[in-house]
Amino acid sequence: MSEPPMPLEAVRARIDVVDDALLRLLDERAGLAGAVAAAKRAAAGDGPVPFGLRPARETQVIRRLLARSHPGASTALVVRLWRELMGESLAAQGPFSITAFAGRDPARMAELARLRFGAAPPLTMVNNAEAALAAAKRSGGVALLPLDTSSAPWGRLLAEPGLRCFAILPCLSAWGPPAALAVASVEVEPSGSDQTLWVTDAGDPAAIIIGQLSAEGLAAELLREAGGLKLFTLAGYVQAEDPRLHRAPGRLSGVIGAAPLAFDP
Secondary structure, three states, X not given: OOOOOOOHHHHHHHHHHHHHHHHHHHHHHHHHHHHHHHHHHHHHOOOOOOOOOOHHXXXXXXHHHHHOOOOOOOHHHHHHHHHHHHHXXXXXXXXXXXXXEOOOXXXXXXXXXXXXXXXXXXXXXXXXXXXXXXXXXXXOEEEEEEOXXXXXXXXXXXXXXXXXXXXXXXXOHHHOOOOEEEEEOOOOOOOOOEEEXXXXXXXXXXXXXXXXXXXXXXXXXXXXXXXXXXXXXXXXXXXXXXXXXXXXXXXXXXXXXXXXOOOOO
């Protein structure tokens, strides 16, 4: 015979115990984030504290947690919770702000910003890509560029070598199709399961370009086409100086960054 269910009051009492334990752990984690901030300030001396955003490291942390057994917690819950924790930690370490080019759907862009970076960083909505990219050049700045515009704001990164795309939003396919790119002045490192973002002005149909890239050993998919430019994802982490890309079509082309694959491909 199966055991009788716990009385409701006993369940609620147990939830209170778990909540208390979670709060203690959250407080401890916040204290550790403060210790990281203090160590970075000490290392910087009189100079500016470097932006602490490390997208590949964050991705690896979440992947490790998702690889553990979590039958009672959905993938979405784990991702959202740790994105909030990481956003709080990053905000505690120094300047951190999000500037989003509103595009056609400002509400969706705001939602994507919070899903990826949590509630900690201030969020500013702007009406053009120039303002968003200018904000990304400031210390602790991140720009969001929508993928749903008739222009190609992501193409501007070809002329901005100091800015790199480090994420395609949202990071869960269950939250919708790719809708925005996250850009910052950060080093983009491989996370272990990535896609490279490559732009070209080649006028050939996407299928022909994909075939040409395939002949070079590069697996490509068209992400967006706008303003005479095409944005492709290339499987894996491909270096900008990869000689295979030197033979790729287009007079104006290049790698604009790399992003981890979605947590639920």
